[in-house]
Amino acid sequence: MTRSEFLDEFRRILEMEHLDESDDLGEGGLDSVVVLSLLALIDEGFGISVPAQALAESKTPAEVIALIEHSGGQVG
Amino acid sequence: MTIRAAIRDIASHFPEQRLTNEALAAEMGDWDAEKILAKTGIAERRIAAPDECASDLGVAAARKLFDRGGCGPKDVDFLLFCTQSPDYFLPTTACLIQERLGLPTHCGAIDFNQGCSGFVYGLALAKSLVETGTARNVLLITAETYSKFLNPKDRSVRTIFGDAAAATLISGIETDRELIGPFVFGTDGRGAEHLIVPAGGMRKPRQAETRLEREAESGNWRSEDNLYMNGGEIFSFTLQVIPGLVDELLAKSGRARESVDYFFFHQANAFMLKHLRTKMKLPAERFWIDVESCGNTVSSTIPIAMSEALARGVVHPGEHTMLVGFGVGLSWAATMVEI
Numbered sequence: 553m554t555r556s557e558f559l560d561e562f563r564r565i566l567e568m569e570h571l572d573e574s575d576d577l578g579e580g581g582l583d584s585v586v587v588l589s590l591l592a593l594i595d596e597g598f599g600i601s602v603p604a605q606a607l608a609e610s611k612t613p614a615e616v617i618a619l620i621e622h623s624g625g626q627v628g
Numbered sequence: 629m630t631i632r633a634a635i636r637d638i639a640s641h642f643p644e645q646r647l648t649n650e651a652l653a654a655e656m657g658d659w660d661a662e663k664i665l666a667k668t669g670i671a672e673r674r675i676a677a678p679d680e681c682a683s684d685l686g687v688a689a690a691r692k693l694f695d696r697g698g699c700g701p702k703d704v705d706f707l708l709f710c711t712q713s714p715d716y717f718l719p720t721t722a723c724l725i726q727e728r729l730g731l732p733t734h735c736g737a738i739d740f741n742q743g744c745s746g747f748v749y750g751l752a753l754a755k756s757l758v759e760t761g762t763a764r765n766v767l768l769i770t771a772e773t774y775s776k777f778l779n780p781k782d783r784s785v786r787t788i789f790g791d792a793a794a795a796t797l798i799s800g801i802e803t804d805r806e807l808i809g810p811f812v813f814g815t816d817g818r819g820a821e822h823l824i825v826p827a828g829g830m831r832k833p834r835q836a837e838t839r840l841e842r843e844a845e846s847g848n849w850r851s852e853d854n855l856y857m858n859g860g861e862i863f864s865f866t867l868q869v870i871p872g873l874v875d876e877l878l879a880k881s882g883r884a885r886e887s888v889d890y891f892f893f894h895q896a897n898a899f900m901l902k903h904l905r906t907k908m909k910l911p912a913e914r915f916w917i918d919v920e921s922c923g924n925t926v927s928s929t930i931p932i933a934m935s936e937a938l939a940r941g942v943v944h945p946g947e948h949t950m951l952v953g954f955g956v957g958l959s960w961a962a963t964m965v966e967i
Contacts, residue, residue: 583846584784585667587860592903595867604860608845 553597598625639693669898673790673923685793686771706763744955746927770927781849790923794931819958895929
C-alpha cells in the first residue's frame with residue numbers, strides 16, 4: 553500500500569475531508585473504534601501488526617506511518 | 629467399537645432485559661445507534677437483572693435442554709460449569725446448580741474459570757471424561773454476566789458484551805470416528821492485563837479505593853472494580869494467533885480447509901470476524917457471524933451459534949465443523965466437531 557493510499561483510507565476511517573501527515577490527531581489519542589479500523593487496514597495493506605497502544609497514542613498520521621515502518625511495513 | 633464423546637444437544641437462555649443501541653445512544657447523548665450497529669454488528673444485547681446470576685441463566689438453559697427430551701437430570705453424571713462470574717468464591721457454583729437441577733448426588737460437579745475459549749476447553753474436559761469411561765453424560769454449562777462488571781460510562785465495552793448461558797450435553801456413543809477433536813490449545817499470560825477486572829479477587833480485594841471511578845482513554849470512565857478491555861491489543865493478538873491456530877488444527881486433524889463444512893469462531897464482534905474471515909480467505913457461506921441480537925456472550929457464543937445454525941438448517945448432523953475460541957487470558961483453543 554502506498555503512502556497516499558494509506559492516507560486516503562485513514563481519512564475515510566476518521567470521516568474527515570482533509571488529512572495531512574502532520575495534522576494533529578487530538579489530545580486524547582485515537583479512540584478504540586478508530587484503532588481497530590487502523591489495525592485492520594495496516595494488516596490488510598502491509599501484512600503486519602503494530603503495537604495497539606502505540607497506535608492509539610499516535611499524535612499525527614506521520615507518527616502512524618513511522619510506526620508501520622518501524623514494525624516492518626513497506627510504505628511505498 | 630469404541631466409546632466416543634459426541635455433542636448430543638445444545639440449549640441456550642438469555643435474560644429478559646434488552647439493551648438496544650437506541651437506548652445506549654440516548655443514554656450517552658452523543659452516540660448514533662446506526663453507527664454502533666455498523667461498527668460492531670450488534671443491535672441489542674441482553675442484560676441480567678440485578679438479582680440474576682450466571683448460575684440462574686445456566687439453570688434455565690439446562691432446563692430447556694432437559695425439556696427437549698434427550699436427557700433428564702438423573703442421566704447426568706458430571707457437570708462442568710464455565711463462568712467468570714460465580715455466585716460465590718466458595719462453595720463451587722456447580723454444586724449449587726446440581727441441587728437446583730436435581731442432578732443425582734453421585735454426579736461430579738466443578739466450576740472452571742475461563743472466558744471466550746471456555747466452550748472449547750469445556751469440550752476437551754467433557755471428551756476426556758467420557759472417553760476414559762469416567763462419565764457417560766456430561767452437562768457442560770457456559771454462563772456469563774459480564775454486564776455486572778461494566779461501568780455505565782465505559783463506551784468501549786458497553787456496546788459489546790451481553791449476558792447469556794448455554795447448556796450442552798456430551799455423551800458417549802459407540803463409533804470408531806473421532807467426533808470431538810483433535811484440539812489445539814494456547815495460553816499467553818503476558819496479555820492478561822488487556823482484558824481484566826483488576827479488583828475483587830484475592831490479589832486486590834474490593835475496597836473504597838477500588839471503587840473510585842477515573843476518566844480513562846477517550847472519555848471512558850471506570851474503576852478497578854470494572855472490566856477493562858484494550859480492544860486494540862485483543863484484536864492484534866487475534867490477528868497474530870488465530871490464522872496459525874486454524875492451520876495447526878487442520879494439520880493435526882489431517883484435513884484440508886475445503887473439507888470443513890462450517891467454521892464457528894467465538895463471536896467477539898462482527899468487525900473482527902469479518903476481517904479475520906477475509907484475511908484467512910474463508911468462505912462467507914461457511915463462516916458464522918451473528919452478534920446482532922445478543923452481542924458478545926463470552927463462553928456461550930460458540931454453542932449459541934451452533935444451536936442457531938442447526939435450528940436454521942445452516943448445518944446438519946454429520947457435518948464437520950471447526951470451533952475456534954479466543955480471548956481473555958490470553959487464551960485460545962480450537963477443535964473439530966462432527967455435529
